[in-house]
Structures are given as C-alpha cells and as structure tokens.
Amino acid sequence: DVKVTQSSRYLVKRTGEKVFLECVQDMDHENMFWYRQDPGLGLRLIYFSYDVKMKEKGDIPEGYSVSREKKERFSLILESASTNQTSMYLCASSHLGERTQETQYFGPGTRLLVL
C-alpha cells in the first residue's frame, strides 16, 4: 500500500512565523504535490515536483516555497505566515508512467491555524 505521511496533523502558528510542513512517501513516486483545501474552494494546487530539486508553480504559489532534496520528501514552506494561510494542507504523490498511474495518493493532511 502507498503511504504518504505528513509531519503534523494540527499546527498553530503566529503571524509572521516561518512554517515548515513536511511530506514523506514510501512508494518511490516521482511526482509530489502540495494543495490547500478551503470550504467552497475545493483543492487548489500550490506547488508540485516531478523530480528531486525540480519544482513547478501551481495555481496559488504566492506566499509559499517548496523544497525537494530527496525523492521521498517534499517540504512546503510558509516564509512569513499570514492569517489567510489558515487552511487544510494536503500532500499527494503519484507515479510518472502509464495513464492509470497518475493516481494521486494523499497524506492525512495538516490543519494549520495562523493567529
């Protein structure tokens, strides 16, 4: 079974703090993704990576950065947290290959509250 883990289930941070969210997958997947999910807005892609040290902006990259130093690990960084970044953050991974292998597998999510 594919396993995607995220470093925290719940986080409370103060405005202006630097926040690190970590994601690890154990299936040797090439692709990794960071989404945020807000009521009524659905899943929005922040950044994704298709290889070590490679990153691509998603639909809402402003205020975020990412790091992928190892294939299994993808980190999301909030350089200076703001209250509008309060959200559920979801990490996902997928295999690069045949069309049926684009299935994305999600981690349990991190609910971040910025005060």
Place this chain on the structure above:
Amino acid sequence: QKEVEQNSGPLSVPEGAIASLNCTYSDRGSQSFFWYRQYSGKSPELIMFIYSNGDKEDGRFTAQLNKASQYVSLLIRDSQPSDSATYLCAAFTGGGNKLTFGTGTQLKVEL
C-alpha cells in the same frame, strides 16, 4: 482555464437507493478521470479511475465516461450511511502530471 464542474449538493438519498454523482469537464484533451471520496476532516481517498468510454464497475461503484459529452458520473448502488461524504471528481490531461479537481458533491445517505 481547464475546469471540472460538480454540483456541490447536498445530494440526499435514502439508504439502499442508487446515488448518482455527476461531473463535467471542459478540456477535451482530458485522458483519465478519477473519483475520490473525502470524509469530513479527512483526506481524499481514491475510489476508482476510468479512461475508456463506457462503464467500469467495482463492487457497489460504477463509473461512467462519455467523452463526446465531456461527462463523467459515479453510481453508488445500495447506498449506505457510511457512503455519506464529499465525492471529488478529477481529470488528468497529460500535461504537467497534474490533476484538475472539481469542488466536490456532498452526499448524504439517510436512514
């Protein structure tokens, strides 16, 4: 803008009935389609995927794809209260290894 559209619901069905969830997509280049189930406060989990026109069955779930009409649906037979969740439809277009997600349909199965 490539979009995947879903009715937000809630869709209410009685226990034992068939629930029909619908999804339309705008990009004719979309190749594969995925249905995820998401319980409140939890992360999405894959139910099934489909990439050929027609029906694909897996247990109580049937996915239907009509590429000419750009329409994907998920049927849940013998609906159970445990099926109450939000169902997300997603499309893969082959570019950039990304999925485009709809905003989801909330399903409520009532006793």
